[in-house]
Amino acid sequence: MKKLLGSYGRDDEFRAVAEQIISEEEQKNNRVLARSLRKTLENAAAPKAGTRALAPLIPFPDAASDFVERVEPRLTKNDLILSAENVRVFLDLIREYRRADEIHRHGLSIRSKLLFCGPPGCGKTISAEVFAAEVGLPLFTVKLDRLISSYLGETATNVRKIFEFARTQPCVLFLDEFDALARARDDASDHHELRRVVNSLLLFIDRIRPKGFLIAATNLDGSLDPAVWRRFDEVVWFDRPDRAATGRYLKLKFRNAKLAFDPSAHLDALADYTYAELERICLGAIKSSIIDRRKEVRERDFTRSLADELRRRQRAGRLNQTA
Ligand SMILES: Nc1ncnc2c1ncn2[C@@H]1O[C@H](COP(=O)(O)OP(=O)(O)O)[C@@H](O)[C@H]1O
Ligand SMILES: [Mg+2]
Numbered sequence: 001m002k003k004l005l006g007s008y009g010r011d012d013e014f015r016a017v018a019e020q021i022i023s024e025e026e027q028k029n030n031r032v033l034a035r036s037l038r039k040t041l042e043n044a045a046a047p048k049a050g051t052r053a054l055a056p057l058i059p060f061p062d063a064a065s066d067f068v069e070r071v072e073p074r075l076t077k078n079d080l081i082l083s084a085e086n087v088r089v090f091l092d093l094i095r096e097y098r099r100a101d102e103i104h105r106h107g108l109s110i111r112s113k114l115l116f117c118g119p120p121g122c123g124k125t126i127s128a129e130v131f132a133a134e135v136g137l138p139l140f141t142v143k144l145d146r147l148i149s150s151y152l153g154e155t156a157t158n159v160r161k162i163f164e165f166a167r168t169q170p171c172v173l174f175l176d177e178f179d180a181l182a183r184a185r186d187d188a189s190d191h192h193e194l195r196r197v198v199n200s201l202l203l204f205i206d207r208i209r210p211k212g213f214l215i216a217a218t219n220l221d222g223s224l225d226p227a228v229w230r231r232f233d234e235v236v237w238f239d240r241p242d243r244a245a246t247g248r249y250l251k252l253k254f255r256n257a258k259l260a261f262d263p264s265a266h267l268d269a270l271a272d273y274t275y276a277e278l279e280r281i282c283l284g285a286i287k288s289s290i291i292d293r294r295k296e297v298r299e300r301d302f303t304r305s306l307a308d309e310l311r312r313r314q315r316a317g318r319l320n321q322t323a
Pocket of ligand 1: 079080081082118119120121122123124125126127217238275276277279
């Protein structure tokens, strides 16, 4: 056990010690335990595409578990469409991170605090997941709305614990729906306790040099308060897909479907949709073909699904106007 803990951070050694423990259990005839340990080790150590390091062994502080969640990436970079600009930004960030030791030795720091901006449904959340997987770090998502609404009592302490964790453990700390914080700041003027939490969060963001990355995501656009974004080392913009990206995304979503039509003939009608909306359109079309027990997705499945999405949009638009 001592050896196992001593090997923390060195994957090969960790694996060797773990193997040793398993074979000792096998020799002691504890077959069920040995098998279950082996399975756990295989799952934990199987390097996913592009990932290198093992997840850290130190658990996230328990007290924070109400508003922090360990997230397993659902998608890989093959599922993600990025603009050429963002591909470059991310590749640079990854290369910088891999050379962090050398950069630090020269007295320089690496960019580790990122702000993702853009309309909903354009890939901020999944990019945080894919990015964490690519740099081989575990992802912890902070549910800011929950954190802020539970501001009484221990929240300030828990905030401190979260940031202490991210300062010492290599991980990606993801503040999704960061807008909640900006909104809370506006609401906080006459609420002492809330103001304290919001301010301490902003202060922590200012001061932290994360061991891995801190990523915040916001739907706010150009009107983003400079006081917010100057806290970050890099701002990454996620836009709605252009025509070419829409074409690529349709191919991606239909890659496992048999099509009886050419979806790229509909690119004009699909201008200005978000990825999330395009996804619903494609999946809706595929679902119709399944319901009808057809082997092929027909053009009519697609145009109907598109009409559904359009209706949904118009409804949502009306709701927003009245809100
Ligand atoms: N750039 C993208 N490439 C591929 N799929 C995307 C992209 N953006 C969004 N999606 C799809 O839309 C869904 C919602 O995206 P998400 O990352 O949650 O958006 P955001 O966080 O910007 O609101 C994702 O689960 C994914 O299926
Ligand atoms: Mg999101």
